[in-house]
Amino acid sequence: MIEVEGFSGFGMVVAWLLTQIDVSWSGRFRSIFLVRNRMKSTTALRALAAAAVMACVSVPASAAYQVLDGWQITVPGFAHGSPATDTYTNIGHLVLGGGTATVSQQVNGSGNVFTGAQFSETGMINSIAYVNENCVGNCDNGVQKIFGVGPDGQAYTLELAFSNVSGFVDSLIGSGFHYTFLTGGYSLIAIVNGVSTTVAGGSIIGLGGDTNTTNVIGGTTGSSTVLANVANQLFGFDVADSTGTSLSAGFASGQYLLQATTTNTLNGGSVVGGGCTFDGGATFVPCVNVQVTSEGALNVVKKLPEPGSLALIGLALAGAGAARRRKTQA
DSSP: EETTEEEEEEHHHHHHHHHHHHHHSSGGGGGOOOOHHHHHHHHHHHHHHHHHHHHHHHTTTOEEEEOOSSSEEEEEEBBTBBOEEEEEEEEEEEEEEEEEEEEEOOOOTTTBBBBOOOOEEEEEEEEEEEEOSSSSSOOSSOOOOOOOTTTTSSSEEEEOOOOOEEEEEEEEEEHHHHHHHEEEEEEEEEEETEEEEEEEEEEEOOEEEEHHHHHSSSSEEEEEEEEEEEOEEOTTTTEEEETTTTTTTHHHHEEEEEEEEEEEEEEEEEHHHHHHHHGEEESSSSEEEEEEEEEEEEEEEOOOOOHHHHHHHHHHHHHHHHHHHHHHOO
16 A cells, blocks of 8 residues: 555545545535535534544454455366366365474573574475355355366365475463564465476465464474465466456455464474574574474455554544534534
8 A cells, every 4th residue: 555644545535535525515516505415414424434433443453354255266287288277166265284394493502492583494285175155254164175186187186385484483471482474485286197386376474373382392282374475376376256356466466365374283393403594594503393283274365454544534534524514604
C-alpha cells in the first residue's frame, strides 16, 4: 500500500471522495434537497463514522490476514513430456504430513538456548493432501484427499522443500522459548514416475513459533506459523479463488500469501563439532543439530486493510458530519 505523508492510498481516496460529496452539497444541487434529507445524510455520516472507528478499535493487531475459503489449485501432470493440468476446487486447506527437518541451533554452555540465539533450518514436507471447504475460516476438517493420478493417468505426489530458513530466539517463556523466522526459501515439487519437477516457489517472510522447554536436545514439542510469498508458478501450476480467478497477480503484489501452521516434535540432537555458521558467515560455538518432525496445514490468506486506514475513514467521516452541521446552522 502506498503511503504519502502519513496517509495510506486508501485513506487519500476516501478523503477525495468526501471532498466531492461536500462540493455536491455546496454547489448547484444543494437547493434540491430538503432539510430532512440533510438531517438523514448527517445521521448516516455519523453512523458510518462510528462504525469505522469501532471497526478499527475492535480489530486486534494479530488479525492482519484473513483465511481464504473454497479456493482452487491447478497442478501439472506432465503427460508425454509436456505439461497437462488438473484443477481441484473447493479446498479448505492443504494437509502437511511427514515433515522432517534439521535445525542447527546456537546454545549456551549448558546446552540451552538463550535470547538472541540464532538458528537455521532445512527440510521437507513429504506428504501433501487436502481437505474440502466445510467451515468459514481456519477450521475445515474431514476426510483427507490425495491429489493422486494426474490427467495423463500417471500417479504423482506433491512435496514441499524448504532451505536456508533462518531466525532467532526472541524471548524465554517459562521453561520454553519463542522464536522468530527471518528469511528462507521453499519449492513445491511434483513427482511423477520418480522424476521431481519444481512447479512453484517463493520466500519465507516472517512469523515464528515456540517450544515447551529451553532444552533443545531432547524430546520436546512446539508449534510454528510461517508466512511465505509465491514468486514463481511454473508448468501451469496456479492458485485461484472460489470463482476460479487466478491469484497470481495478488501473490505478486503481496495481497495474498501462504500460511503454514505446524506442530513440531524435536526428536533429539547432537553437538556440532566446530560450531554452526550464522549471521552472514560468523561461526558460533557451541551449537547443536536437532532432528524435527512436523505436521500441519497450509492456507491461502489475504492481507486485510491496515487499522490506520480504518481510523482515517472514521476521522474523515466524522469531519464531514461536523462540516455539514456547521453549514446547516449557517
